[in-house]
Amino acid sequence: MRYYPLAIDSKDKKILVVGGGRAANLKLKQLVKTLASITVVSKQFSNEVIELKKVFGDKIILESRTIDINNINIDVNYTIVFICTENKELNLKIFKYYNDNKVMAMMTNNKEASDFITMATMEKENITVSVSTGGRSPSASKILLNEVEKTLNTEFIEKINLLCEIRELLVKEKSYNYNKENISDIIESLILYSNEDLLKKLKIMREIKC
Structure with a gap:
């Protein structure tokens, strides 16, 4: 590269x-x-x-x-x-x-x-996606971004925001005693959760913190 x-x-x-x-x-x-x-x-x-x-x-x-x-x-x-x-x-x-x-x-x-x-860049709410073809074709980069944008629907963006909130709580709450590697593993394990389940988990974490 x-x-x-x-x-x-x-x-x-x-x-x-x-x-x-x-x-x-x-x-x-x-x-x-x-x-x-x-x-x-x-x-x-x-x-x-x-x-x-x-x-x-x-x-x-x-x-x-x-x-x-x-x-x-x-x-x-x-x-x-x-x-x-x-x-x-x-x-x-x-x-x-x-x-x-x-x-x-x-x-x-x-x-x-x-x-x-x-790089060709697209912003949607608090998500930024950049794509590059190594300078060979800006037009091709834009085509790739258009395909990515189709994935960034409201439900997907909500999931990203929920995962970010969970990660922030894990980082801030010292009692969890997680290091960065553990936190990354936890977030990856939650990717397949539904948004509803993520909301439930986030609510429980907030209650524990309180």
């Missing part, structure tokens, strides 16, 4: 998007769902990017400027960088600039040479 799946805590992180067109807009539509502080640097911005700025206000900072290919001179104080311009040569220069400064960067038009790739 070349790409290791990783969820980054975006709270208060500074993220840079270089470019103001279609590719930048696609990244921004996902990034605005996070708790990051986002800066977009570009000579021009598409109407879609401008509309996102209007909706999300201070969450997105638009910095209008021309980037000199021979002197990038952009702040390096970012956690991650998305390089989304249509100029392949410029993208490579920007990537090298951040790579030299030990900042993780991704080129939307050259994923093979990037530090990371992003």
